[in-house]
Amino acid sequence: MKEARDIFFNYVKVKNLRYTRQREKIVEAFLRADRHITAEELYSNLKKVDPEIGSATVHRTLKLMGECGLLDEIKVGSGKTRYELKYKREHHDHLICINCGRLIEVRDDKIERLQDKLARANDFVPKWHRLEIYGLCTKCR
Amino acid sequence: MKEARDIFFNYVKVKNLRYTRQREKIVEAFLRADRHITAEELYSNLKKVDPEIGSATVHRTLKLMGECGLLDEIKVGSGKTRYELKYKREHHDHLICINCGRLIEVRDDKIERLQDKLARANDFVPKWHRLEIYGLCTKCR
DNA sequence: ATTGATAATGATATTTTATATCAATAATAC
DNA sequence: GTATTATTGATATAAAATATCATTATCAAT
Secondary structure, three states, X not given: OHHHHHHHHHHHHHOOOOOOHHHHHHHHHHHHOOOOEEHHHHHHHHHHHOOOOOHHHHHHHXXXXXXXXXXXXEEOOOOOEEEEEOOOOOOOEEEEEOOXXXXXXXXXXXXXXXXXXXXXXXXXXXXXXXXXXXXXXXXXX | OHXXXXXXXXXXXXXXXXXXHXXXXXXXXXXXXXOOEEHHHHHHHHHHHOOOOOHHHHHHHHHHHHHOOOEEEEEOOOOOEEEEEOOOOOOOXXXXXXXXXXXXXXXXXXXXXXXXXXXXXXXXXXXXXXXXXXXXXXXXX
């Protein structure tokens, strides 16, 4: 996943920020990580390999990644924010199991188009959206 | 809005909970309030009239109202949860202006049906959903 | 109406997640 | 190499929600 990395470090350069060891490690760990990871999980992953990284820096770097469009914040359920890689992935929606918490990614182009139409019909310029369908997954019903 | 009130107090009765002065006031204030109110806002509304009500009780009562299906929790943006009356209102989605924060309620039956279909196609039993479309409203574009 | 069991309350403490502070350090331009 | 200043990590703080707990209030049984 070389390109996503480059997006980030290009953003850093453009904004006259600095290329640091920590940022590099955090970005790479994020790109390697499971989808929908929390800041805390990412921090503890990194901690194992490199105990010299602070959680504040993880939060700060995730924020930067958000600013340059690399990830989305997903706030759902327990108040813990989850971060999801956005760049170069097709947009998708989520099915969320209310019993076990499983997240399933789905997509339906017809829905996407209708959403756009709906927004425009209300004199609204859509930029992005979030659709979460709550219910029971196969295992839990 | 008598019926919503009754839903709540019926739930209280069924669960062998108690009918208290505070619960009554909180529920009625919520039903009178603007849509998408926060716990804090509701608390401060109540405080003006009845300084004897505690914020913990407001939170607890909102939770109860959620359990009996009277309201939805909307977690968006700032980490502050907003509560929205659900009972006897048609389900709707939200357009959210990323500039001024305006919330516009919308609904499209075709989208609703497709969402249901999408969930079932994934072996998922949908219970409810949330669709938020972010963008710019008329004033802000 | 009185009483007994116990649910509910409000004040406060605690938890949880994210952000701010700040002295020390490290990255970059010159 | 040096000066400038962004970044870091530890820690404190903020902000929202929940837990604790002694006291009070509800309500069923009498």
